[in-house]
Amino acid sequence: MLMLALRSLWNRRGTAALTLLTIAISVLLLTGVDKLRQDARQGFFNTVSGTDLIVGARSGSLPLLLYSVFNIGQPTNNIRWSSYQQIAEHDQVAWSIPITLGDSHRGFRVVGTTEDYFKHYRFGQQQPLQFSQGQAFDDLFDVVIGAEVARALKYELGDRVVIAHGLGPGSFANHDDKPFQVSGILQPTGTPVDRNLLISLSAWEAIHLDWRAGTRIPGLNVSKDEAREMDLTPKQITAFLLGLESRISTFHLQRAINNFRAEPLQAILPGVALQELWQVMSIAERTLLIISACVVFAGFTGMLGMLLTSLNERRRELAVLRAVGASPLRIVALLLFEAMLLTFLGILLGMLLLTLLTLGIQDWLALEYGIFLSNPGWPTGTQWWLLGAVQCAGLITGLIPAWRAYRYTLADGLTPRL
Amino acid sequence: MTDTTAIEVQQLRFGWKPDQPVLQIEHLHIPKGQQVFLRGASGSGKSTLLNLLGGLMSPQQGQIQLLDQLLNTRSQRFRDRFRADHIGVLFQQFNLLPYLNLIDNVTLPCRFSSLRRQRAGNPEAAAESLLQALGLQSFVEHPVKTAELSIGQQQRVAAARALIGQPEILLADEPTSALDSDSRDQFLTLLSQQCQQHQTTLVFVSHDLSLSHHFDRVIDLSEINHKGAV
Numbered sequence: 001m002l003m004l005a006l007r008s009l010w011n012r013r014g015t016a017a018l019t020l021l022t023i024a025i026s027v028l029l030l031t032g033v034d035k036l037r038q039d040a041r042q043g044f045f046n047t048v049s050g051t052d053l054i055v056g057a058r059s060g061s062l063p064l065l066l067y068s069v070f071n072i073g074q075p076t077n078n079i080r081w082s083s084y085q086q087i088a089e090h091d092q093v094a095w096s097i098p099i100t101l102g103d104s105h106r107g108f109r110v111v112g113t114t115e116d117y118f119k120h121y122r123f124g125q126q127q128p129l130q131f132s133q134g135q136a137f138d139d140l141f142d143v144v145i146g147a148e149v150a151r152a153l154k155y156e157l158g159d160r161v162v163i164a165h166g167l168g169p170g171s172f173a174n175h176d177d178k179p180f181q182v183s184g185i186l187q188p189t190g191t192p193v194d195r196n197l198l199i200s201l202s203a204w205e206a207i208h209l210d211w212r213a214g215t216r217i218p219g220l221n222v223s224k225d226e227a228r229e230m231d232l233t234p235k236q237i238t239a240f241l242l243g244l245e246s247r248i249s250t251f252h253l254q255r256a257i258n259n260f261r262a263e264p265l266q267a268i269l270p271g272v273a274l275q276e277l278w279q280v281m282s283i284a285e286r287t288l289l290i291i292s293a294c295v296v297f298a299g300f301t302g303m304l305g306m307l308l309t310s311l312n313e314r315r316r317e318l319a320v321l322r323a324v325g326a327s328p329l330r331i332v333a334l335l336l337f338e339a340m341l342l343t344f345l346g347i348l349l350g351m352l353l354l355t356l357l358t359l360g361i362q363d364w365l366a367l368e369y370g371i372f373l374s375n376p377g378w379p380t381g382t383q384w385w386l387l388g389a390v391q392c393a394g395l396i397t398g399l400i401p402a403w404r405a406y407r408y409t410l411a412d413g414l415t416p417r418l
Numbered sequence: 419m420t421d422t423t424a425i426e427v428q429q430l431r432f433g434w435k436p437d438q439p440v441l442q443i444e445h446l447h448i449p450k451g452q453q454v455f456l457r458g459a460s461g462s463g464k465s466t467l468l469n470l471l472g473g474l475m476s477p478q479q480g481q482i483q484l485l486d487q488l489l490n491t492r493s494q495r496f497r498d499r500f501r502a503d504h505i506g507v508l509f510q511q512f513n514l515l516p517y518l519n520l521i522d523n524v525t526l527p528c529r530f531s532s533l534r535r536q537r538a539g540n541p542e543a544a545a546e547s548l549l550q551a552l553g554l555q556s557f558v559e560h561p562v563k564t565a566e567l568s569i570g571q572q573q574r575v576a577a578a579r580a581l582i583g584q585p586e587i588l589l590a591d592e593p594t595s596a597l598d599s600d601s602r603d604q605f606l607t608l609l610s611q612q613c614q615q616h617q618t619t620l621v622f623v624s625h626d627l628s629l630s631h632h633f634d635r636v637i638d639l640s641e642i643n644h645k646g647a648v
Contacts, residue, residue: 004518007517010517320514320526322474323509324527325499325527325531326502327494328498
C-alpha cells in the first residue's frame with residue numbers, strides 16, 4: 001500500500017514537486033521568522049549583563065542604549081571627562097568603563113575605552129570577554145578587534161589598521177598618519193562587541209590632536225612619535241557603564257546622576273531599557289509571524305487544490321483499487337498518507353532551505369544589520385511546536401480530499417462516473 | 419447443491435430511491451464454472467447488478483449468496499475482503515494503473531489478498547505465465563510502459579490481473595466495448611479459455627448479443643428483472 005502511494009505520487013511528480021516547494025517555502029518563512037525572532041531576542045538580552053547603569057548625555061533612554069551598546073545611531077552629545085571622573089570615584093561605584101564613539105574602520109565602529117573594558121564588561125550569563133589571540137593594549141597605537149571584524153576583514157595579529165574619521169563606510173577622511181596595529185583578537189560573543197575595534201582613550205586623543213570639528217587642522221601635523229610625548233588625557237567621552245558595589249544603591253545613584261549639576265546627564269538601567277526596546281520590536285515581530293502564518297495557509301490551499309484536482313483524474317485509479325479489494329478506509333488512508341507525506345517532505349525541505357539560507361546570509365546579516373543568527377541546528381522548542389502545527393495543518397488539509405475520495409468510492413463502486 | 423453454487427440471488431430489490439426500484443430479481447442461480455453472458459441495454463441496471471454482486475453495494479431487500487457466503491448480511495469490511503479473495507473484476511476501459519509496470523499491475527490483487535497470493539505461489543511467475551497465455555509474451559521479454567500498450571493489449575493485461583490467484587468468480591463489465599471486432603473475438607476466446615482452465619465462473623455483461631456464442635449460457639436482464647411489475 002505504501003509502495004502504491006509512493007508510485008502514484010511519483011507518477012504526478014511535476015505537480016507534487018510544486019506543492020512540495022510551496023509548503024517548503026512557507027515552512028522556511030515560518031521557521032525563519034521564528035528563528036530571527038529568537039536570535040534577535042537572545043542577542044538582544046545577552047548584549048549587556050552585569051552592568052547596573054549606563055550613563056550618557058541627556059537624551060532618551062532608547063537612543064542612549066542603542067548607541068552605547070548596540071552600535072546603532074549617533075551619540076547626541078559628549079560628557080566631560082571631569083564629570084566621568086567625579087562619578088567613577090563615587091563610594092558605591094565598583095567599576096566603570098568609559099566609552100568614546102565616532103570613528104570607524106571599513107564600516108565597523110571604533111570604540112575608545114580603557115583596560116577596564118576587558119576586565120569588567122560582561123555579556124550573556126555574566127561571561128567576561130576573552131582573547132582568542134594576543135592581548136589588550138600594550139603600545140599606544142594598539143587595537144583590539146572583535147571576532148567578526150577579524151573574520152570579515154581577515155585580520156591577524158600585527159596587521160596595520162587605519163581608522164577613518166566619522167561613522168559609516170563612506171568616510172574619506174582617514175587617520176592614515178597614525179596607523180594602528182592589531183594586538184589582540186577577542187573570542188566571539190554573539191553580541192555587537194564582535195563588530196567593534198577597541199582602542200585606548202589616549203590613542204583616541206592622539207589621533208585627534210590635529211583635528212577639529214571633523215577636519216584636519218591645516219598646517220598642523222603631529223607625528224606618531226610627537227603624539228607620544230604630549231598630554232593625552234581625554235577631554236570628553238561619549239558614555240560610560242557602571243558596576244555598583246551593591247544593587248540596592250542603583251536607584252539612588254541613578255537619581256544622583258540624573259540631577260548632576262555640572263552638565264545634563266542621564267543614567268539608565270540596561271534591563272529596563274532593553275525591555276522597552278523589545279516592546280517596540282515585538283510588534284514587528286508579531287506582524288511577521290502572522291504574515292508567515294498566512295503564507296503557510298496559502299501553501300496548504302495550494303496543496304488542497306492539487307489534491308482535489310488530481311482526485312478527479314484519479315477516480316479510475318481509485319475504482320481499480322476498490323475492485324481489487326481495497327476498502328474505502330484504505331482509500332482514505334492512501335490520500336491522507338499522501339497529504340501527510342507531502343507535508344512532511346515539505347517540512348524537511350523547508351528546514352534544509354532554512355539551514356542553507358542561515359549559513360548563506362549569516363555573515364551578511366551580521367555585517368549589515370548587526371543581527372546575529374545562531375548556527376543552524378536541530379529545531380528548538382517553539383520550532384518543534386510550529387512544525388507540529390504545520391504537520392497537523394497538512395493532516396487537516398488531507399482530510400478534505402480523503403473525505404471526497406471516500407464519497408466517490410462509495411458512490412462509484414466499480415463504475416467511475418467520468 | 420450449495421458447494422456447486424457460484425452465485426445465488428433471491429428476492430433482490432434495489433433502487434437509488436426507495437419507491438423507484440432499478441433491479442428486482444426473484445431468482446438467479448449460476449453454478450460454479452459456468453460462463454454466463456448477461457445481456458442488457460444501457461441503463462437497464464447491468465452495472466448496478468455487478469456492483470451488488472461485487473459487494474460494493476447492498477440491496478434493500480433480498481439475498482445475495484456468493485460461493486457459500488451470504489454477502490448481503492455481512493459488513494462492508496467483510497465484503498471488501500471477500501472481493502479481494504474471490505472475485506476478479508474487468509472494466510470497460512482504463513483498467514491499469516499507469517504508474518505500475520505490467521507485472522505489478524497483474525500482481526496487484528496479491529497485495530490485497532493473502533489467499534490469492536498463496537494460490538498464485540510466486541506472483542511474478544504467475545503473472546508472467548498468465549501474460550504469456552494471453553498472448554503478451556513479447557512484453558514479458560521486453561517490458562514497456564503501461565501507457566504504451568494498445569487498448570486491446572491493456573484489456574488482456576487487465577484480464578490477467580482479474581485471473582491471478584484463481585478467484586472463483588470473474589465479473590466483467592463490457593470489457594470489449596472499446597475493441598474492434600477482430601480483437602474482440604480474439605480477446606473473448608482467450609478469456610473463456612483461461613476461465614475454463616481455472617474453473618472460473620464468468621459473468622460477462624454486455625449489450626452486444628453478437629458475442630454470445632462464446633458463452634455457455636445467455637441471460638437477458640430484462641427477462642429476470644421485474645422492476646415496476648410488482
